[in-house]
Amino acid sequence: MDKQDTVTGKNRGDNYCYYYLHTNGDLIHKSKHYDVSGFKESSFVSKWWIIDLDKRLDVYNMLIHASRLGIKEQRLSHLIKHWGITNEDAVNYCNAVGLLNKMDGNAYCVHGQDFTKTIQESIAGFGETLFQAICDFYKNSLAEGLVLKPELVKQEVWECDDQKR
Numbered sequence: 001m002d003k004q005d006t007v008t009g010k011n012r013g014d015n016y017c018y019y020y021l022h023t024n025g026d027l028i029h030k031s032k033h034y035d036v037s038g039f040k041e042s043s044f045v046s047k048w049w050i051i052d053l054d055k056r057l058d059v060y061n062m063l064i065h066a067s068r069l070g071i072k073e074q075r076l077s078h079l080i081k082h083w084g085i086t087n088e089d090a091v092n093y094c095n096a097v098g099l100l101n102k103m104d105g106n107a108y109c110v111h112g113q114d115f116t117k118t119i120q121e122s123i124a125g126f127g128e129t130l131f132q133a134i135c136d137f138y139k140n141s142l143a144e145g146l147v148l149k150p151e152l153v154k155q156e157v158w159e160c161d162d163q164k165r
Contacts, residue, residue: 019062020048025072027062027079046070059083060093060134067135068142080131090130099137101130108133 018030023044030036039048046069049062063085067076087108094101094110101110104126110133111124125137 015053017051017053018048019051019066021046021066021069021071025070025075027066027071027075057093057096060085063131064135064138068139085131087130090134093134094130099134101133110134110137112137 016032018032018034018036018039019027020030020036020039021027023046036048039045047065049058049065051058051062063071063076063079063083091101093099098113099110100113100115101108103109107126107128108130109124109126110130111122115122115124123137123140125133125135125140127133127136
C-alpha cells in the first residue's frame with residue numbers, strides 16, 4: 001500500500017530506504033526510519049532519493065543520476081555489483097524506457113528510438129558496459145540541452161527479486 005512521504009509528499013511503498021549523495025562523492029544509504037527532513041537544507045547533500053526496494057527502476061534512476069553528479073567510481077562499482085546490474089539486466093532497463101542498445105565494435109552503444117543513421121546527427125552513449133553506455137547517453141542528452149529524465153518511462157519495469165536488493 002502506497003503512503004505519502006512526509007518530507008517529499010510523494011507516494012512510496014512500505015519497502016523503501018533513502019540514499020543521499022554527499023558532496024565528497026559518497027552515496028550513503030539510510031534506512032526508512034531515518035529522519036531525512038534535514039536533507040533539503042543540508043550543505044553536504046548534493047541530491048537524495050527515496051528508493052522503493054520493490055522497483056528496480058528506482059535503483060537505476062539513482063545510480064544514473066549519481067554518476068552524472070560525481071559519485072566516487074569505487075562506490076558506484078560497489079553498488080553496481082551489490083544491486084546485480086549486469087549487461088543482461090541493463091537490457092531490461094533499456095526495454096522499459098524505450099532505449100535501443102547494440103554493440104559498436106568493442107563498446108556498447110545506447111540511443112533513442114529517433115536515432116538516425118549517423119552518430120553526428122543523433123544522441124548516443126557508449127561504454128565498456130551497457131550501464132556505462134546508458135549513463136553516457138543521459139550525460140550526452142543533457143549536454144545537447146534535452147531534458148531527458150530516466151524516471152519518465154513508457155511502462156513499469158521489472159521488479160526486484162530478493163537477490164538484487
